[in-house]
Amino acid sequence: MNKIGKLVNIIIGLSIILILWQVVVLTGRYEASLLPSPLMVLNALKEVISNGSLFTNIQVSLLRFFVGYSSAVILAVVFGLILGWFEKVWAIIDPIVQVLRPISPIAWFPFIVLWLGIGDIPAIAIIFIASFFPVLLSTVSAVKKVDKTYLKVAKNFGMKQYSVLTKIIFPASFPSIVTGLHIALGSAWVFLVAGEMVGVQSGLGFMIIDARNSLRSDLLLAAIINIGVIGLLLDKLVNIFEKWVGKTWGIAQEPERS
Amino acid sequence: MFIKINNASKTYKNNNRDTKSLDNINLTIEKGEFICLLGPSGCGKSTLLNIIAGFDSPTNGEVIIDDKSVKEPSPNYVTIFQNYGLLPWRSVKKNVELGLEVKKISKEEKSKIADEYIELVGLTKFSKHHPSQLSGGMQQRVAIARALAVDPEIIFMDEPFGALDAMTRMNMQDEISNIWEQKKKTIIFVTHDIEEAVFLADRIVIMTPGPGKVKSIINVPMKRKRDRTNEEFLKIRDRVFLEFKMKEEIEIEYSI
Numbered sequence: 001m002n003k004i005g006k007l008v009n010i011i012i013g014l015s016i017i018l019i020l021w022q023v024v025v026l027t028g029r030y031e032a033s034l035l036p037s038p039l040m041v042l043n044a045l046k047e048v049i050s051n052g053s054l055f056t057n058i059q060v061s062l063l064r065f066f067v068g069y070s071s072a073v074i075l076a077v078v079f080g081l082i083l084g085w086f087e088k089v090w091a092i093i094d095p096i097v098q099v100l101r102p103i104s105p106i107a108w109f110p111f112i113v114l115w116l117g118i119g120d121i122p123a124i125a126i127i128f129i130a131s132f133f134p135v136l137l138s139t140v141s142a143v144k145k146v147d148k149t150y151l152k153v154a155k156n157f158g159m160k161q162y163s164v165l166t167k168i169i170f171p172a173s174f175p176s177i178v179t180g181l182h183i184a185l186g187s188a189w190v191f192l193v194a195g196e197m198v199g200v201q202s203g204l205g206f207m208i209i210d211a212r213n214s215l216r217s218d219l220l221l222a223a224i225i226n227i228g229v230i231g232l233l234l235d236k237l238v239n240i241f242e243k244w245v246g247k248t249w250g251i252a253q254e255p256e257r258s
Numbered sequence: 259m260f261i262k263i264n265n266a267s268k269t270y271k272n273n274n275r276d277t278k279s280l281d282n283i284n285l286t287i288e289k290g291e292f293i294c295l296l297g298p299s300g301c302g303k304s305t306l307l308n309i310i311a312g313f314d315s316p317t318n319g320e321v322i323i324d325d326k327s328v329k330e331p332s333p334n335y336v337t338i339f340q341n342y343g344l345l346p347w348r349s350v351k352k353n354v355e356l357g358l359e360v361k362k363i364s365k366e367e368k369s370k371i372a373d374e375y376i377e378l379v380g381l382t383k384f385s386k387h388h389p390s391q392l393s394g395g396m397q398q399r400v401a402i403a404r405a406l407a408v409d410p411e412i413i414f415m416d417e418p419f420g421a422l423d424a425m426t427r428m429n430m431q432d433e434i435s436n437i438w439e440q441k442k443k444t445i446i447f448v449t450h451d452i453e454e455a456v457f458l459a460d461r462i463v464i465m466t467p468g469p470g471k472v473k474s475i476i477n478v479p480m481k482r483k484r485d486r487t488n489e490e491f492l493k494i495r496d497r498v499f500l501e502f503k504m505k506e507e508i509e510i511e512y513s514i
Contacts, residue, residue: 147343149339149341149342149343150343150345152313152331152337152339152343153339153343153345153356155313155330155331156311156331156332156333156335156336156337157333157336157356157357157360157408158331158332158333158360159359159360160360163359163360167356167359168345171345171347171348172345172347174347248347248388249346249347
């Protein structure tokens with residue numbers, strides 16, 4: 001689909017939502033404090049933009065997100081490469097991971113606060129936990145799926161284990177790892193807000209709590225919209241990266257084997 | 259005697275049942291020979307190649323290369339696979355440099371050697387391309403250049419042209435024959451294509467399945483730049499057909 005067509009679709013979709021929203025508001029069945037009108041939300045948005053609080057909060061949130069996400073990615077990829085490579089070790093670790101993985105990062109929150117205190121760290125830790133497992137699991141499975149011919153070639157040329165990991169296993173599994181990064185990004189962003197709802201005085205999650213405490217539903221919705229839009233932008237960013245990887249790795253254009 | 263295979267057997271365990279894949283193989287190969295292992299699927303020719311190359315070990319017997327028993331693969335004996343084994347994230351040149359990276363040589367030297375072998379297989383124009391941008395035949399040339407770049411003594415080829423169309427295949431056969439003449443490597447080439455074997459080999463090792471055995475060895479005493487249509491070629495081809503019982507033996511009857 002061409003770009004103009006896409007843009008038109010986006011505009012149509014947004015318009016439908018806005019019109020429905022406005023219609024519901026116009027019926028007058030809901031108080032403004034329960035359902036603010038689009039205009040009120042726009043004004044609230046203007047307010048937080050002009051007093052600078054929105055950008056400060058976005059900045060703080062993105063920083064926490066970046067620190068938590070990237071540290072989780074680095075550790076999970078390194079561990080994933082090693083664990084995927086040493087199958088016997090993974091056989092022991094795997095059951096533990098399978099138990100830990102389905103636990104919502106939020107469940108750890110009391111412990112995180114007890115161990116790490118309050119401030120930026122708990123929010124970062126939540127994001128870390130949310131990103132770590134998807135990346136770890138996708139890395140391990142990517143390593144297991146590496147074409148055995150590559151390993152034979154490496155062995156044939158007498159490559160040392162470390163070189164095999166860095167020159168063959170890592171690049172060969174990279175496209176699948178990036179898919180894991182993509183999934184992790186989405187789930188980590190979801191938990192950013194949760195992580196910022198307790199124990200911090202800044203960030204997008206705090207904006208939500210703050211709006212609730214001051215009974216400002218217009219601000220609340222403005223914050224929600226921001227979280228959605230930024231999440232979308234982050235996703236697009238990873239998408240571009242993923243496409244680039246696909247192209248460089250020659251996946252986008254499978255060779256014609258005749 | 260360069261390569262000596264002594265009573266090599268291979269048995270696989272499958273669901274508690276032993277399957278004999280190779281039965282008592284004996285074979286000697288001289289330095290610089292072009293040997294084709296020819297046979298239908300299941301005759302153990304690829305297993306035998308894997309054992310000689312050190313990727314697999316025989317259940318009984320042993321393989322000796324240069325007076326040393328083969329225990330593991332070595333850069334001295336490079337294998338070229340049917341699916342090429344090229345690293346898709348590396349350019350042609352970087353792929354050819356792969357084997358050189360293990361050796362302690364300078365960047366310039368690596369680059370020079372890689373260029374030389376890329377030129378040998380006629381891909382100079384494509385050295386910055388990635389494998390996915392090349393045709394199957396070109397990809398296999400890259401694999402050949404990569405194998406030659408480490409200057410091995412032996413090259414093992416496991417049905418290397420199996421995935422190519424008939425025309426490309428013949429071109430590649432010409433090319434590998436030329437390269438063999440130029441570089442004087444020992445080549446052990448697995449194939450199930452009778453014409454390919456007759457075109458390439460100094461000696462054809464004919465293998466039969468159930469369990470894999472060497473049935474016979476046929477000498478191909480033809481000069482290089484072989485003509486696939488001349489009489490001598492067809493005669494040898496017929497002999498191979500006979501070995502596989504794919505042709506009736508015609509008794510010539512004389513009557514007056």
